[in-house]
Amino acid sequence: MSGHVLITGGGTGLGRAVAEALAGSHRLSLVGRRAAPLDAVAARLPDTAAFSADVTDPAALGEAVRAAEAAHGPVTALVAAAGISDTAPIVKTDPAMLRRLLSVNVEGVLNAVQLVLPGMIAAGHGRVVAIASTAALKGYAYAGAYAASKHAVLGLVRSLALETAKTGVTVNAVCPGFADTEMTAESVARIMAKTGRSEADARAALASNSPMGRLVAPREVADSVRWLLGEDAGAITGQAIVVAGGEVM
Secondary structure, eight states: OOOEEEEETTTSHHHHHHHHHHBTTBEEEEEESOHHHHHHHHHHSTTEEEEEOOTTOHHHHHHHHHHHHHHHOSOOEEEEOOOOOOOBOGGGOOHHHHHHHHIIIIIHHHHHHHHHHHHHHHHTOEEEEEEOOGGGTSOOTTBHHHHHHHHHHHHHHHHHHHHTTTTTEEEEEEEEOSBSSHHHHHHHHHHHHHHOOOHHHHHHHHHTTSTTOSOBOHHHHHHHHHHHHSGGGTTOOSOEEEESTTSOO
């Protein structure tokens, strides 16, 4: 086994895909708000345990991390995949929406990092990968609050990479385009509700952002994460690794 990887948002979407990609080569701890999807993933993957906690609650998350380390040993890598999305024109984006997105997408990353980073620094080795988005690198119409939250994640990653550059810890972001996940399905549903388009047309509209004309497969994102966790990625830090079919170059 190559170490203990803690994955927030590990029960669904890209977090689940990362868990599946790492299963068998790492000890895995999956953390998320909802126990059922976490337990379902953990039940079918070797050396995987599930711990329910909201990433926006530092105390609850701390309890989950301590339980995970009791089960699998010190966390050697963090994959911060917990995230939410929402859409609205800027003029209709209320403060509550922005706060909700910042709380999960940014504070959730910060909370997890603060819990596991001291141990990594003490050990002289560690990996932190935040699942950001192409929205960390560009704007999207009607997604200003989401883009703001993901830009903030990338700023956090780049700053932390500089702080830890001489410690043996690397910190990077993976920035997928629209991926074929539950979150994208929610975006499709919103497009259908607001425009009257069919599901196929709504999915095609999202896929059209990519020069490849397709959604990103979750396993393609997970493979980038797996590479960043490896020993040969030790000189890669502070980077935004784009997995988006050429949408951002």
